[in-house]
Every structure is written in structure tokens, then in C-alpha cells.
Ligand SMILES: [Zn+2]
């Protein structure tokens with residue numbers, strides 16, 4: 385197969401705007417698939433890299449790691465023989481399949497995950513695309529997919545077959561990162577029962593899907609917390625039983641204890657990454673409670689915990705990466721839940737034409753959309 389001409393949103397330097405560029409993609413390698421993206425969700429991590437807050441992926445680079453599209457071709461060494469040209473697939477995390485966590489069905493914790501996701505290259509350091517106008521190599525393997533590109537070579541491990549109409553797939557594009565992170569943290573790691581209470585801090589995509597997961601698990605009390613009052617009604621729509629505008633509550637820990645009859649919460653999820661919020665989240669825990677860090681905190685930051693309280697209450701504070709999802713199993717489950725009305729992600733997305741990236745980012749920052757999804761065709 386010859387090289388393929390395509391387009392993509394390229395970042396040339398930290399803090400520069402995404403720029404729509406003509407790109408040339410090389411033919412997929414034997415263990416890759418060529419994917420024509422139809423949709424791509426925009427995740428906070430894409431913006432962290434655009435802003436240069438993490439510097440693992442040099443520029444120019446194409447980000448995007450919530451792709452959804454059609455298989456255009458399949459390399460002869462792709463192991464999953466269930467996949468056919470023309471199938472519609474959702475793209476998720478990349479992983480090595482060899483380390484002990486991959487082998488035990490915890491690929492979100494792949495020990496090579498950071499390299500496979502964040503460097504923007506294949507494991508051998510190569511890139512799949514170049515700028516057409518200069519021939520300069522572009523980092524185009526972000527999370528094994530760089531889905532802000534209309535057509536790209538994708539690692540096999542990223543690909544999950546989608547059983548449903550491609551026209552309806554916009555709402556599922558973010559299964560591969562945002563949704564599985566929120567829902568998976570609750571459903572795969574915390575696993576609340578009908579006797580448990582859950583609090584979620586930060587009501588973006590991850591927080592709202594954590595609430596959906598808590599409702600699916602049957603948690604008796606689901607407390608949604610945000611500093612923006614405008615975010616609270618949607619949390620109620622997707623399953624929160626109690627809403628807290630933390631700006632209006634002088635002592636959030638005391639308030640949550642009051643809401644839970646004085647005991648504190650059994651499970652807490654922080655999607656904000658804000659250090660004082662994380663510290664308060666831990667202080668909210670009931671006996672034997674677990675708090676999870678899911679939002680990305682600043683590099684090098686430290687959280688203060690009271691170890692005596694940790695001991696006396698048998699508390700746990702854990703980090704959860706990508707919801708401990710095993711995408712080939714967990715994503716089809718979430719898709720099925722969505723079809724059954726148990727995972728109402730259709731309430732949180734808005735679709736933008738691919739040319740309207742700037743508008744999508746504007747709306748995301750303004751808080752008028754939770755999960756922007758760009759549509760390529
Ligand atoms: Zn691995």
C-alpha cells in the first residue's frame with residue numbers, strides 16, 4: 385500500500401493552537417490497522433499535552449485518544465481475526481500484552497503504558513506520519529492512535545469492535561478514555577453495594593460517568609460536588625442523589641458527614657486533581673472507606689494525610705488509571721449499558737464538525753459542553 389494523504393490537528397509548540405494540516409501517513413505495518421476516524425472525543429489529557437504541562441511528547445504532534453472509526457485495512461499479523469475491513473471500532477488505550485498486569489487482564493496498569501501512550505511514537509521510536517508541506521516527522525502515535533487525524537495507523541491493542549450503528553457512535557467515542565476512567569473506577573475498583581455511599585468531586589466527563597457507574601452498582605447515596613453550580617443539575621440527571629456546591633458550603637467535610645448521618649462516605653472519587661480537594665476527600669471517609677485519585681494532580685505535588693486517622697478508620701487512598709479497564713471486555717459492557725439506558729452518556733456529548741475544533745475547545749472551557757466530539761465525515 386502506498387502512503388496515504390490525510391489531514392489532522394497538529395500542535396507545533398507548547399501552548400500553540402491546534403492547526404489543521406495536510407499530513408502523509410505511511411502504510412500500516414503488519415501488526416497495525418489503518419483507521420478512518422469518524423469521531424474523536426477531546427479529553428483533558430490532550431490539552432495537558434498541547435499546553436506542554438507534560439513534556440514527554442515533543443512537537444510537532446497530533447494528540448487525540450478517543451477515536452472511533454472504520455477499519456480501512458488490516459495488517460497480516462493482526463492477531464484478532466474477528467476484525468474485518470469496514471468494521472466500525474472504538475479506540476482505547478494501548479498496552480504491551482506481555483507484562484504481568486497485561487497478562488492478568490489489567491492492561492490499564494501496563495508497566496509500559498506511559499511510554500506507549502505519551503511519547504507519541506511507536507515502541508521503536510518511529511512515527512506514522514509527516515507534514516505534507518515540509519516532510520517533517522510528526523508524533524502521531526499518541527496512545528497508539530493520535531485520533532485528531534482523519535486517517536491513521538493504529539496499534540491493534542487499541543481497537544475494540546463496536547456493535548451498533550456508526551451514526552450513533554458519537555456518544556461512544558469517549559468510551560476509550562473518559563468514560564471507562566469514570567465508570568471503571570467505580571465499577572471495577574471501588575464496587576459499591578446498595579449499602580454504600582459514594583461522593584464524586586469534579587463533574588466533568590470522568591465525574592459524571594463515575595456517578596453513572598455508582599448508580600449502576602446500586603449505591604444508596606451518590607453525592608456530587610463541584611465548585612460550579614451550573615454543573616450540578618446534569619449530575620442529578622445521571623444519578624446523583626445529593627448535590628453540593630462546594631463554594632456555598634463552609635466546611636465540606638462536615639457537610640458530607642452530615643449528609644451521611646455522621647459516618648462519612650464509604651467511597652470517594654476525586655476527578656479534580658486539586659490537592660486541597662484530595663485532602664478533604666480523604667477526610668470525608670467513613671470506617672473502612674476508600675478514596676480514589678482519578679483527576680491528574682500537578683506534577684510533584686504532595687497530599688497531606690493524617691496517618692493515625694488512616695489507621696483508626698482503616699482508610700485506603702488509591703490511584704486508579706483508566707478505571708482499571710480491560711477495554712475488550714469493559715467497553716462492550718458500557719456500550720450495552722448505554723443501549724439499555726443505564727449509561728446515559730448521550731446527555732453529555734456535543735458533536736462538532738472537524739473544522740470547528742476552536743469552537744469545541746471554547747465551549748469546553750466555558751463549561752457549556754462536557755464532552756466535545758469532533759466529526760471527520
Ligand atoms: Zn503491559
Ligand SMILES: [Zn+2]
Pocket residue numbers: 427428429430449561562
Ligand atoms: Zn483521556
